[in-house]
Amino acid sequence: MPFRHKNTRRIEGLDSNVWVEFTKVAADPSIVNLGQGLPDISPPSYVKEELAKVAAVDRLNQYTRGFGHPSLVKALSQVYEKVCGRKIDPLTDILVTVGAYGSLFSTIQALIEEGDEVIIIEPFYDCYEPMVKMAGAKPVFIPLRCKKDGNSASSADWVLDPAELANKFNSKTKAIILNTPHNPIGKVFTLEELQVIADLCIKHDTLCISDEVYEWLVYKGNKHIKIATLPGMWERTVTIGSAGKTYSVTGWKLGWSIGPEYLIKHLQVVHQNTLYTCPTPLQEALAQAFWVDYKRMDDPDCYFYSLSRELESKRDRMAQLLKEAGLKPVIPDGGYFMIVDVSTLNVDLSDLDEKQPYDYKFVKWMIASKKLSAIPLSAFCGLETKKQFEKYIRFCFIKKDSTLDAAEVILKNWNKQTG
């Protein structure tokens, strides 16, 4: 009898994933890995110490409150009250999840369903599309377009066309997913840009799912603005944050959703029916770390700001190296990724697998011949837009000096070898 037990409809076509393809390849230690977004710098010592302290407390090895460990949600509410300038109830307005990834999943499962449309800005963090599809809804894409006719020097050059955006909204539109600072481009949406989005959300009575995991990583001259703080937006926005990105502890997999009770309560229902509670010791350690930084939020030594300064110099170094190798980096205003136009190198890859976009082929070639890895940008685009972005690849620069040194060697020698 043929095996009738196939996958459910909700996951049809969602099995492949750029990370599964590229993290395997980059696991080779001889390759300088600037691909996947994980820091190889150490988290701050007090963060590691808090976890060590917590490990010794017996009751912290058992279940805690499902929707978020009390001391953590309390700390989060204090930090974000300060940032948002509004009262945030730790028990009803916050949900702690397994990474921001888990928050995205809980939000989408709670609020999105078949018949809904969800607007996704391209390029996008790749999980948005499959998550929207798994919820039975239709992703509607709108690309960021380079306003300088393809000659982009900064992430600020990439903008949405307001008329094009307005056209994407209709009565079926349930939500728009916003990611600022933006992965992969590093764009930090300005107040004006957020206002355009907000106006449309209010006009069409849609939700805004605001992925702000890189909220602290903004560089000089830029300010991270929370769309939830714009008039009329708190009641329709779920804002998502990440411990992994805030404290350089991606392996702790803790994130949070913040919003009005009447939205968060549905995320809590999803959470109680998916994994129920997040690990206790990690939440307690994170809470303690937040208290340390909450107390110095007006001090430049606060990790939220010091990390940003550290990364800005890495960003600048990375950009310099890439330019010297003849590549065209797009300098990000925020985040820890940089996209690079590789078409200037004119590497001929026509003999490789036709079906893959140019950037996939380029990255594979670069890994094999230059021992340097990155992520192809078309992985972050809907089907229609892949052609627009296939000349770009994404580098991650939250890397220790020795990694960047190794990258420097490769980039300096780039032109000394041929194809």
Added chain:
Amino acid sequence: MLRRAGPSLRHFLLERNSSAGHSSCSREAKMSRPVQARRLEGIDKNIWVEFVNLAATYSKVNLGQGFPDFPAPDFLTEALRRALGGGNHMLHQYTRAFGHPPLVKVLAQFFEKLLGRDLDPMTNVMVTVGAYQGLFCCFQALVDEGDEVIIIEPFFDCYEPMVKMAGGTPVFVPLRPNPPKDGKLMSSADWQLDPAELASKFSERTKAIVLNSPNNPLGKVFSREELGLIAELCVKHDVLCISDEVYEWLVYDGKQHIRIASLQGMWDRTVIIGSAGKTFSATGWKVGWVVGPDRLLQHLRTVHQNSVYHCATIAQEAVAQGFQRELMLYGKPESYFVQLPKELQQKRDWLVQSLDGVGMKPIIPEGTYFLVADISPFKSDVPDVPNSDEPYDSRFAKWMVKNKGLAAIPLSAFYSEAHKNNYTNFIRFCFAKEEATLKAASDILQKWKQEKTSS
């Protein structure tokens, strides 16, 4: 086309639409259209939210929610400390999404031994955020709208809402008590499935059956014959088996935990779920796993990579070391898997005695760290309320925690809505507790009994 309403008009309209009872949010503006997805229908209630709150507020002795109040074993917390002190700060970063390599490798080694078959750590094992998320992946990956899933009552409460959230239809079949004729205390073994009744629940729409052995809340350890019955039906009807075996190491009286996946025809259609929380008395670490054939696990991987993607690295590292230790000590007296059930059996016996001594009739569990007791002799303390929606045992448990400070969970919490009133005289106690806790519980019960006899 909607016009942007001014704040006061908008607020007025939303006030009218908002539901009563939430004073804080009826003052807040909301979206004017219904927001939540239909998949949440009927799954918003959860007994734990209520009972955990009650225990936190009123209980002096908490035998309610299932977690140990004794520490996790030293070797486990030591493993975490070693990992933290080892200087490898990459343990604070993402690991392999489907499971930290050292953990999936040792799990594969362990389960190869237990199942008597070769296992590939990369395709036959996946790490999840607790067994809870493993269960979630099973239902999302394998249960579609219109599929029926057989659930044996009483059941760990999450199975029903998870089946519903996946669009499936739960089909319930009860374990029925057959009390021993000699008047002795019942054992969890006396609660049995009726084979004909079970067979009648299988239809062409049946996608899976959820098996939980050892069973929470009764503590039943399904026998080889009972598992054989279930296996036969699974094979006959080509149905999957989701086998929740989180309490696999907690079996008493020399009984054996038998894995249904090792029965004829079952490996290819079974997903086994396990838990580090229960295995190593560290429920707060939320590390679980699924083991099964690649052609089923591949779909669980798809769900996992689109829902949480990675599990916390450092907890997996420490659990891997815990398993390494157990692999070396397997079957030896120093093995935690030998010591823990020994200790818990003593606690079980102690609690059984305490309850029996005051007139509550415990059902002696063959496994898990739960036992269910018949509270009929104490019923008179809590007046029945005619035409009440709430099952009697639930009101009893609430009254008990508020008035006696002793927390337990009503058995009706583990039944479907339709069957909540079938067994209203039972409550569940967790005995994974320090001696002092169990003694304190006994003191409360003794005092209570004395109050009854003297009044």
